[in-house]
Amino acid sequence: MGRPRILVVDDEPLAAGLLGEFLARRGVAVDAAATCAEAEARFGREVYDAVLLDYGLPDGNGLDLLGRLRAADPGVPIVLVTGQGSIALAVDAIKLGAEQFLVKPVDLGLLAQVLDRVMETQRARRRQAALAAEPDRPPRLFLGTSPAIRRLEAEARLAAAAEAPVLLLGPTGTGKSELARWLHRQSPRAAEPFLELNCAGLTREFLDTELFGHEKGAFTGAVAAKMGLLEAANRGTVLLDELGDMDLLIQPKLLKALEEKRFRRLGDLRDRRVDFRLVSATHRDLEALVEAGAFRADLFYRVSALQIAVPSLAERTEDIPLLAGELLARSAAAWGRETPALEPAAAGLLARQPWPGNIRELRNVLERALLATPGPLIPASALALRPGPAPAAEGGRMTLRELERAHIALALREEGRVDAAARRLGIPRSTLYQRLKALGLRP
Numbered sequence: 154m155g156r157p158r159i160l161v162v163d164d165e166p167l168a169a170g171l172l173g174e175f176l177a178r179r180g181v182a183v184d185a186a187a188t189c190a191e192a193e194a195r196f197g198r199e200v201y202d203a204v205l206l207d208y209g210l211p212d213g214n215g216l217d218l219l220g221r222l223r224a225a226d227p228g229v230p231i232v233l234v235t236g237q238g239s240i241a242l243a244v245d246a247i248k249l250g251a252e253q254f255l256v257k258p259v260d261l262g263l264l265a266q267v268l269d270r271v272m273e274t275q276r277a278r279r280r281q282a283a284l285a286a287e288p289d290r291p292p293r294l295f296l297g298t299s300p301a302i303r304r305l306e307a308e309a310r311l312a313a314a315a316e317a318p319v320l321l322l323g324p325t326g327t328g329k330s331e332l333a334r335w336l337h338r339q340s341p342r343a344a345e346p347f348l349e350l351n352c353a354g355l356t357r358e359f360l361d362t363e364l365f366g367h368e369k370g371a372f373t374g375a376v377a378a379k380m381g382l383l384e385a386a387n388r389g390t391v392l393l394d395e396l397g398d399m400d401l402l403i404q405p406k407l408l409k410a411l412e413e414k415r416f417r418r419l420g421d422l423r424d425r426r427v428d429f430r431l432v433s434a435t436h437r438d439l440e441a442l443v444e445a446g447a448f449r450a451d452l453f454y455r456v457s458a459l460q461i462a463v464p465s466l467a468e469r470t471e472d473i474p475l476l477a478g479e480l481l482a483r484s485a486a487a488w489g490r491e492t493p494a495l496e497p498a499a500a501g502l503l504a505r506q507p508w509p510g511n512i513r514e515l516r517n518v519l520e521r522a523l524l525a526t527p528g529p530l531i532p533a534s535a536l537a538l539r540p541g542p543a544p545a546a547e548g549g550r551m552t553l554r555e556l557e558r559a560h561i562a563l564a565l566r567e568e569g570r571v572d573a574a575a576r577r578l579g580i581p582r583s584t585l586y587q588r589l590k591a592l593g594l595r596p
């Protein structure tokens with residue numbers, strides 16, 4: 154993972170050298186520019202955490218340059234340094250978007266403090282986009298004793314400590330996105346941003362500007378420059394969900410960003426450097442897509458340096474009761490309720506379902522049960538399970554009552570009305586009402 158990087162713009166070699174040495178000792182990578190032109194060129198090529206800008210420069214003044222840098226990328230904090238300290242200049246600098254104003258001779262202790270603060274603010278800004286999606290308490294991903302979940306934890310721990318791209322495979326709702334977040338939190342990049350993008354259904358143009366950003370005027374409607382996801386996630390982790398759906402013409406750009414750590418905003422003539430770890434997820438068979446010519450082989454090899462297969466619930470049925478308890482506790486806490494317990498029969502019933510929607514589906518069923526049960530114990534009858542052929546196929550392991558419940562629920566769902574469901578089931582409406590009540594189903 155890269156160090157923080159600062160651009161020092163100063164035309165006095167001695168001052169620039171001293172500052173550079175001081176900052177390097179504090180673990181900061183420093184680039185120096187002696188003119189406005191050089192500063193702008195460097196600023197366009199690199200993602201900086203902060204800029205330290207001298208006011209008097211040979212080819213212009215710091216305030217003009219400040220405006221231009223802010224226009225190119227308003228996200229990078231700029232600290233203006235000047236020997237001609239005056240309130241008016243300070244006010245102008247702040248109005249133009251400078252984070253801070255320092256007067257020469259610069260007190261190095263103060264400079265260190267200021268830079269630490271602005272870089273922290275910058276980090277917080279980068280993280281902001283990710284925060285909205287972050288749940289209050291991260292889920293416990295490796296709950297259970299099944300061999301499948303123990304294997305997942307072991308593989309995930311190895312991947313968290315590594316730097317190589319990770320490909321998460323597995324059916325929908327198994328927690329691939331949650332695992333990607335976990336990998337980020339456990340990695341040396343944890344203090345940096347985690348950003349995600351779902352590639353499914355995105356047009357080539359949209360995906361291009363979302364990932365790589367664009368310059369002002371790059372296309373009709375591009376009224377301002379826009380930072381792409383890769384740049385915003387600099388030094389952090391990027392999750393590309395449904396990678397198998399990524400447009401073929403975008404794929405070489407992603408490959409270049411991975412291999413050379415360089416990319417280009419749409420409409421820009423220069424490359425920019427970027428440092429991110431890629432985690433991708435897909436429920437599709439990428440190798441088959443490669444064979445069919447729908448996914449580039451070189452990108453596939455690059456993104457799948459580490460592969461983790463996330464197990465479905467069907468591969469870890471023994472973990473379902475424990476997981477159900479955890480999901481209930483999370484939902485109850487979110488709604489400010491005491492966590493109810495699951496009746497043993499309810500836990501057993503859950504463990505026997507096929508769960509094609511995996512953890513997402515299990516959570517939905519439990520949330521509905523929680524809503525329907527104000528008391529401290531959730532009975533099996535409160536579980537509105539997906540009726541249909543799958544549980545029936547499991548019929549050998551279901552009780553007659555469970556089968557009857559699933560069958561009636563299916564008829565009700567498909568018919569939509571009690572009288573139509575009764576007709577289909579071949580029983581009087583009054584009998585259906587009795588059975589619904591007895592089985593804890595809602596008409």
Ligand SMILES: Nc1ncnc2c1ncn2[C@@H]1O[C@H](COP(=O)(O)OP(=O)(O)OP(=O)(O)O)[C@@H](O)[C@H]1O
Binds near residue numbers: 324325434516
């Ligand atoms: N161990 C867990 N504990 C609690 N909630 C979980 C756990 N794993 C996943 N979830 C929840 O289940 C839902 C599905 O998880 P997630 O979106 O990570 O799955 P996914 O495999 O990425 O799905 P998709 O392939 O459809 O994008 C989310 O709401 C997530 O918060």
